[in-house]
Amino acid sequence: MKEFDYIIVGGGCAGLSLAYELEINEKLKNKTLAIIEPRAKYKRDKTWSFWKVAAHNFDDCVKKNWENFSINIPKKTKHLECKIYPYQSIDSGLFYEKINRKLKENNNISFFKDMSEINSKNSFVFNSVPAIEKKHHNLWQHFCGVEVETKNDFFDDEIFNLMDFDCDQRESVHFFYTLPYSKTTALIETTWLSKMNDDSQKDYDTQIKDYIENHLNLKDYKIIYKEEGAIPLFYPINEKVRNKINIGTAGGMTRLSTGYTFLNIQEHSRYIRENIENIAHAKKYKIGNKYQFLDDIFLRVLEKHPEKMPKIFFKMFKASPKTVIKFLSNKSNFFEDLSIIFRMPKLTFIKALFY
Numbered sequence: 001m002k003e004f005d006y007i008i009v010g011g012g013c014a015g016l017s018l019a020y021e022l023e024i025n026e027k028l029k030n031k032t033l034a035i036i037e038p039r040a041k042y043k044r045d046k047t048w049s050f051w052k053v054a055a056h057n058f059d060d061c062v063k064k065n066w067e068n069f070s071i072n073i074p075k076k077t078k079h080l081e082c083k084i085y086p087y088q089s090i091d092s093g094l095f096y097e098k099i100n101r102k103l104k105e106n107n108n109i110s111f112f113k114d115m116s117e118i119n120s121k122n123s124f125v126f127n128s129v130p131a132i133e134k135k136h137h138n139l140w141q142h143f144c145g146v147e148v149e150t151k152n153d154f155f156d157d158e159i160f161n162l163m164d165f166d167c168d169q170r171e172s173v174h175f176f177y178t179l180p181y182s183k184t185t186a187l188i189e190t191t192w193l194s195k196m197n198d199d200s201q202k203d204y205d206t207q208i209k210d211y212i213e214n215h216l217n218l219k220d221y222k223i224i225y226k227e228e229g230a231i232p233l234f235y236p237i238n239e240k241v242r243n244k245i246n247i248g249t250a251g252g253m254t255r256l257s258t259g260y261t262f263l264n265i266q267e268h269s270r271y272i273r274e275n276i277e278n279i280a281h282a283k284k285y286k287i288g289n290k291y292q293f294l295d296d297i298f299l300r301v302l303e304k305h306p307e308k309m310p311k312i313f314f315k316m317f318k319a320s321p322k323t324v325i326k327f328l329s330n331k332s333n334f335f336e337d338l339s340i341i342f343r344m345p346k347l348t349f350i351k352a353l354f355y
């Protein structure tokens with residue numbers, strides 16, 4: 001069976017981002033790479049959105065940039081500007097196509113459906129398939145979104161809505177998220193932060209229909225795309241194994257308080273490429289202990305007091321948008337952290353340290 005210098009298990013966001021980063025930086029000229037991916041065909045299946053706080057390789061896959069956003073709780077709306085760090089949405093269909101086209105040009109890169117097709121004994125493995133233990137107390141961000149199209153202009157595509165908490169909370173944390181791509185198209189998502197043990201939250205189609213028709217007051221539209229997912233708000237099992245690094249969700253690249261992962265994956269890919277010659281001995285890449293600690297407290301509060309969360313999120317955005325964006329994107333300095341922390345209900349957060 002064939003052997004390879006490197007193996008990437010899972011050709012999704014992290015696996016393909018890493019392969020692309022290595023390829024465009026000529027790290028695969030004299031090395032061989034096998035990508036293991038079971039899916040039969042790539043098609044658009046996700047929309048990756050984030051504040052662009054760092055450069056990445058996929059500006060040409062961006063569906064839309066926004067410089068303004070809003071957040072709502074019942075009877076209150078905040079409008080914010082994000083010119084310095086525009087919010088971007090990446091179309092996964094364009095991303096898969098761009099990367100696969102590039103990788104196919106290099107004969108040192110091979111694609112397989114299953115690990116059993118190759119000999120992995122002497123290879124360095126980058127694994128993006130998470131080992132997730134199903135535990136009833138784990139929190140998830142689970143959601144469903146539809147892209148709708150209208151005949152007439154309906155949306156204001158200059159501003160997106162990050163969180164609209166003016167909806168049924170069902171003893172969890174629930175909000176809608178609207179990304180208007182144009183005046184006639186928008187992605188509208190229902191998002192829950194919960195333990196996923198309440199099946200009644202999964203009537204996503206009904207929730208979205210009701211929001212579109214009775215909240216946005218849009219009656220004449222058609223659904224042209226749908227995506228659904230669940231992001232673990234806990235770290236998958238990540239044991240230290242010789243000659244193996246976990247990447248993507250499996251490698252702890254999700255910011256637990258927000259679910260944002262895409263840009264962390266890009267930064268991790270860059271780190272691996274910079275250290276590829278000595279990767280077996282490189283220091284483990286992490287989002288940062290500070291954020292792990294703060295997110296842990298934040299999620300404890302969320303678990304204990306879901307009813308307080310809409311106001312907590314709303315209050316967080318009383319700090320300057322630049323500060324909040326940097327904090328949520330793991331780029332904040334000590335003073336920016338303090339400016340966020342001081343806006344949180346102190347007693348609730350201090351108590352959470354002892355739950």
Ligand SMILES: Cc1cc2nc3c(=O)[nH]c(=O)nc-3n(C[C@H](O)[C@H](O)[C@H](O)COP(=O)(O)OP(=O)(O)OC[C@H]3O[C@@H](n4cnc5c(N)ncnc54)[C@H](O)[C@@H]3O)c2cc1C
Binds near residue numbers: 012
């Ligand atoms: C619908 C959705 C929307 C999201 N939106 C955002 C967003 O807006 N912003 C953001 O920052 N993050 C977002 N995320 C979170 C995160 O960015 C994505 O989940 C991202 O795809 C994670 O990349 P990954 O490579 O870890 O996992 P994936 O992209 O899921 O890749 C894993 C790959 O492994 C393959 N695989 C599975 N089993 C095996 C096996 N046994 N052997 C080999 N391969 C296998 C799968 O087919 C898949 O291609 C979203 C997640 C989902 C699910």
